[in-house]
Amino acid sequence: MTLVAHSRWHTMRERVRLAAGRMCRVSGAEDGQTLLLGVGLIAVVLALTLVVASATAIYLDLKTLTSLADSAAAAAADAVDEDSYFGGTTTQAGPGALSDAGVQLAASADLVKQPVDLSDLRILEAYSPDGATAVVTLSAHSRPPFLPWGVIPAAGFTITATGTARATTGM
Incomplete structure (x- = not known):
């Protein structure tokens, strides 16, 4: 190798070493930013998961309350007053009439x-508009497990459901 070729080889090797050093410094500066981005992404995914789980809890409480309202209305539709049934009172649905x-x-x-685990379950309305139909409206409080109770009302959400059933005698 000549002196000129050796000098070029040495210069080239020095340039590669300097470039590699710069690459290490640049990639080292981004290590913390990547970690921060990963932590932020995990926090967002976790928050979304908890919100979806809380919304599902409210939905399930509403479905339970709807089922209870339907059951109460069906039981009420079966409760035709005996006096009106045997006394000859008739409605469009048949003999007997429902009273409020x-x-x-x-x-x-x-x-x-009913085996119920809803808090503050109560009957808002229970009546018969036409003597053959029973209408029952229930309310309860739903308190989802994962929502921040400092931000939203501590009492939870009031949910209501109405069930309707019609008494028929098969006439």
Whole structure:
């Protein structure tokens, strides 16, 4: 190797070493930013998962309340007053008529029998608009498990559901 060729080889090797040093410094500066981005992404995914789980809990409470309202209305529709049935009172659905007091009593009795884990469950309305239909409206509080209770109301959300059933005698 000549002196000129050796000098070029040495210069080339020095340039590669300097470039490699710069690459290490640049990549080293981004290590913390990548970690921060990863932590942020995990936090966002976790927050979204908890919000979806809380929304699902509210939805399931609403479906439970709807089922209870339907059950109470069906029980109330079966509770035709005996006096009106045997006394000859008729409606479009057949003999007998539902009274508001009978609907209220039957709906309350049905709710007592149900295994319910909803908080503050109560009957808002229980009546018969036409003597053949029972309408029962229930309310309860739903408190999802994963929402920040300092931001939203601590009492949770009030949910309502209405169930309707019609008494028929097959006439």
